[in-house]
Amino acid sequence: MTTHHPAEDLAGAELLDATRAALTRYVSLPSAEAADAVVLWIAATHAQPAWAHAPRLVIRAPEKRCGKSRLLDVIEATCHNPFITVNSSSAAVYRSITDDPPTMLVDEADTIFGPKADGNEDLRGLLNAGHQRNRPAKRYDAAANRVESIPTFAMAALAGIGAMPDTIEDRAVIIRMRRRAPGETVSPYRHRRDRPALRALAHQLKAWLRADLTVLEAAEPAMPVEDRAADTWEPLVIVADHAGQHWPDRARAAVLALGAEAEENGEESIRVRLLGDCHTAFEYDTALSTSELLGRLKRDHEAPWITYGPAGLTAAKLGALLREYDIRSGNIRFPDGTQAKGYHRAHFTDAWTRYCPHVGQEASQPSHTSPARSARDGLTLWDGSTRPVAPTRPDPTSNATPGTAGTPTPLRRVPGGAA
Template sequence: MDVVAVPGRPMGAAILDSLHAALTRYVILPSPAAVDAVTLWIAATHAQPAWAHAPRLVIRGPEKRCGKSRLLDVVESTCHDPFITVNSSPAAIYRSLNDDPPTMLVDEADTIFGQAAGGNEELRGLLNAGHQRNRPAKRWDVNTNTVESIPTFAMAALAGIGAMPDTIEDRAVIIRMRRRAPGETVSPYRHKRDRPRLRAIAHQLRTWLRADLPALEAAEPEMPVEDRAADTWEPLIAVADRAGSHWPKRARAAVLALTAEAASDDRGSIGVRLLVDCRTAFTGHTALSTANLLTRLNSDPEAPWREYGHGGLTAIKLGKLLAEYDIRSCNVRFTDGTQAKGYLKSHFVDAWNRYCPTPLTAVNTAEEGEPSQPSQPSHPWSERDGYTAWDGLSRPTDPHPPAVRQAPK
């Protein structure tokens, strides 16, 4: 597995090619983009001092025998200073981190974060905080009567069955492993025989990247994604750009492929799921009574709302969830003359655009060329919608009043 010098190919690219070949020798990954992403993630661990963010690598599969542990074996053999564990206490992990931290590798992570794991909020907090520099944990040292600042920053790979917590996957490169199909073969991995060969690649990665730390720290690569996804993938893109050859193009293709896959698999928080389901419920309606909206939400057999109690989601629980997005019920007069507590579609539009925009909304905004506007003070709903609030006592005088009255132009 020595690096093969090819005329015209930079040394960094040759080392990455060698690591790529080692991965595909021992593991069947789900796509070429996944192989490239894991290759770059491993390489990035050797330049941790240069990064502002420490991306997580989530290796997950739907069942046993999907190659998760084997991939973690190869990662352990090629990453920087591996710290592998199945079930360590938060205190042990805290004490293992320093200014040049090891690479944390957690196998069977589903036993830590699964439904039967019983908490582990401290470890989850460590993994969340450790994604970004300058997020130390504070502890009181009874021996010195002082506050101790413990670093949390470190790159980490977690392997397990099923999805990891949203807060971790939101900071991760996600590799969705599959069981090998008939005809798919790999070389057996033997720790004593194969690890020394892989550690030789790790040494080459360290020698190359540690010599380039100042340039990597100053790098501002052009990113095909934004926000937290850009923070997570930036170290990998910086390594690819430093390697040159075909790696910059392949790295950005991997970013787009895997972030799109993660987005299609991401159902968001329960609040975002509620916003999406409310948007469906409001199709063809400008207002819905609370009872009608609840009926529409609870009637979906695949939605989570039936789990919110014996009768499903209630008006009180609905109100609490929507209040987080500044959406509240009001008294509504409907076109048939009835009056009831309910919700106006216009009150959801801002939250829909911010938290669960549809592709059509994004296209329309781009075509109109309208940049995102700064937030403005929120006016009372009756003023925003030109709608006369019902006091809950009087009867409507118009036998066919509109559900929402338009403000005069």
């Protein structure tokens, strides 16, 4: 006798609704958008042969007992061909990935990427490379005297405490779990009792999506984000569009909500942080000596520059970090006649525009007209023509004096000093 599962005969949108209901029954998600994103990610695992990119699902929490493992349990029961990588050798993982790959599930992923993660280089490499098609790993087979090309493309969910490396989170849908508050309740999950019904949903998701792989592969959805974020979210949005009804709108709302959350909570690279802090340090000055720039950077006790190395950020380390953006120090003659190694503000504007969007527009389109550059010493001097001041124009080489009420403070003289 054939058992009739409740998930049978459901259309795409209703099937996603049923998956969402099952998910939120056992797991308390941080937001409705997070729940929608997880449902769409689960569904997308069943159509991996159609995708150009394999988005990662990062499930992270600040502490234990935030529901990470329970969420991974539900994903394991509903995704396509789950492959748990706990204690799996890298060779076993590599050999398990085929043209129709499994879904990799990694619990306690912080142990793979943390300071005690020696010996996991191959697995980390696979997780980084496997986000995009045609990024195979190369291995030499001595017995056959040939180079093997091993596929790495596979969707992966990683759960752990704290942030994952930037190379992972930049390719991931990020779910920030938290402990349940008083009054937030979920049903207990029992593997033997509850998994069969979830596997029935998985079979229906696979049957629905595998019937239209060609259509899914050819889809080019309108995306509310660009670049790598669009690559990561595209499979989920395609699934939502294919389901129809309310899911296309819910998917794009999830993209924007979780994307904004990731940007707000993301950790900048140390170089990008330095660029932004240099913008703050320059204020209205057109050039600063290296010693003055370092001093201003270290005034912010919440910034990393005081403790950047045994002696804090030094002139040599500053130069090395900025050199990646083609920003270099040079000899500058300052208005008071002193000369010292330092940096011109103008040399930062291109990097600010490209890497610091929150200050780049200001850098590329300043609110004040840029004064002319001195042909004698290459230093831009303020001539008083762009800000309302007292009738008598101050000497551009004078010390800073307070501006009139409600106006910016005039340009200060920058003391020289050795780099």
